[in-house]
Amino acid sequence: MEEKLNVVPFVSVESMKKLVHRIGVNPFLNELAAEIEKDFLRWEQFDKVARISAHSEEGVIELMPTTDGEVYGFKYVSGHPKNTRSGCQTVTAFGLLSDMRTGYPLMLSEMTILTALRTAAMSALTAKYLAPKGADTMAVIGNGAQSEFQALAFKEIVGVTKVRLFDIQCSASMKCARNLRGTGIEATICNSAEEAVLGSQIITTVTADKQYATILTDNMIGPGVHINAVGGDSPGKTELHKNILLRSSIFVEFPPQTRIEGEIQQLDADHPVTDLYSVMAGKRAGRTSKQEITLFDSVGFAVEDFSSLRYVRSKLAETGFYEELDLLADPDEPRDLFGMLMGA
Numbered sequence: 001m002e003e004k005l006n007v008v009p010f011v012s013v014e015s016m017k018k019l020v021h022r023i024g025v026n027p028f029l030n031e032l033a034a035e036i037e038k039d040f041l042r043w044e045q046f047d048k049v050a051r052i053s054a055h056s057e058e059g060v061i062e063l064m065p066t067t068d069g070e071v072y073g074f075k076y077v078s079g080h081p082k083n084t085r086s087g088c089q090t091v092t093a094f095g096l097l098s099d100m101r102t103g104y105p106l107m108l109s110e111m112t113i114l115t116a117l118r119t120a121a122m123s124a125l126t127a128k129y130l131a132p133k134g135a136d137t138m139a140v141i142g143n144g145a146q147s148e149f150q151a152l153a154f155k156e157i158v159g160v161t162k163v164r165l166f167d168i169q170c171s172a173s174m175k176c177a178r179n180l181r182g183t184g185i186e187a188t189i190c191n192s193a194e195e196a197v198l199g200s201q202i203i204t205t206v207t208a209d210k211q212y213a214t215i216l217t218d219n220m221i222g223p224g225v226h227i228n229a230v231g232g233d234s235p236g237k238t239e240l241h242k243n244i245l246l247r248s249s250i251f252v253e254f255p256p257q258t259r260i261e262g263e264i265q266q267l268d269a270d271h272p273v274t275d276l277y278s279v280m281a282g283k284r285a286g287r288t289s290k291q292e293i294t295l296f297d298s299v300g301f302a303v304e305d306f307s308s309l310r311y312v313r314s315k316l317a318e319t320g321f322y323e324e325l326d327l328l329a330d331p332d333e334p335r336d337l338f339g340m341l342m343g344a
């Protein structure tokens with residue numbers, strides 16, 4: 001890639017599609033999970049702050065910044081559960097990487113697809129540490145945009161070969177089952193969440209509803225399961241009954257953010273939780289017994305997006321899947337911005 005500082009590589013949706021096809025969805029998920037894990041292993045190097053949220057009645061818009069001192073990154077992400085009714089996405093996103101030394105952007109990228117990939121990669125990476133050994137069956141409750149990505153990441157990274165699908169809209173489950181055909185994952189469509197969790201060692205909840213929902217009740221959760229709770233990710237937006245949380249060992253990305261946004265917003269502010277980075281570093285235990293209920297209270301943290309953007313950037317030179325964006329003014333004499341404008 002030729003170094004033209006004022007021209008910023010832009011990864012459009014079309015380029016992202018090409019990139020994922022070139023690499024393959026499964027290797028992409030695997031490599032992405034490895035990048036995220038590497039960054040979690042250097043956790044102290046990152047500036048960490050709970051994301052900045054703007055709420056409306058319909059949804060939320062969030063900014064997620066971080067830096068490792070050399071590269072700065074942020075993601076813009078929206079979450080508007082009613083959007084699908086008018087043919088729009090619940091989650092949309094884009095993100096940017098910049099050089100900390102010059103402040104010049106290094107890459108702008110679509111992140112709607114990338115967020116689905118990174119959320120799934122993070123869920124499966126976490127399950128590698130927490131799910132019961134040999135788990136091959138996962139309930140997936142909520143079969144919208146994120147669901148196939150979750151199923152594929154769990155196949156690739158954890159070894160899940162059977163998914164039990166439930167959605168209040170059967171058409172969503174049918175879409176998910178159809179998309180998973182030929183992937184080596186056997187999909188069963190269930191009539192209720194209760195039916196979906198039967199025989200599942202892993203339970204993924206990935207519904208979208210801006211309320212305190214109860215997707216899982218206490219009686220649905222037997223000993224030894226791993227819960228991957230993805231959809232509860234905003235104040236007033238949860239998926240699990242509080243009693244499940246009280247029986248579970250809870251693992252989180254960045255506690256100050258999860259306490260505001262995750263399932264644990266239902267608990268006291270000092271309820272014990274375990275940081276995932278310390279589990280990955282071997283400093284804290286993951287699953288400690290066959291009976292233990294483990295819960296990944298996923299909300300999505302800026303470092304995961306930083307890792308994902310860096311991963312995508314590392315592929316640009318070899319694939320050429322980007323466009324050049326004329327994003328930054330570049331006068332011949334740096335102080336003569338006005339002259340550049342008038343000379344146009």
Ligand SMILES: NC(=O)c1ccc[n+]([C@@H]2O[C@H](COP(=O)([O-])OP(=O)(O)OC[C@H]3O[C@@H](n4cnc5c(N)ncnc54)[C@H](O)[C@@H]3O)[C@@H](O)[C@H]2O)c1
Nearest residue numbers: 090119142144145146167168172206207208231298299300
């Ligand atoms: N934790 C993270 O890092 C992260 C990342 C991305 C998205 N999310 C969240 O994941 C959720 C799903 O996102 P999406 O893009 O797949 O949304 P989506 O709107 O495409 O799909 C959500 C699905 O949930 C179903 N649903 C709603 N209520 C339900 C219920 N009570 N029982 C069963 N199914 C129900 C809907 O019918 C829909 O098919 C959202 O809440 C989003 O905010 C979290």
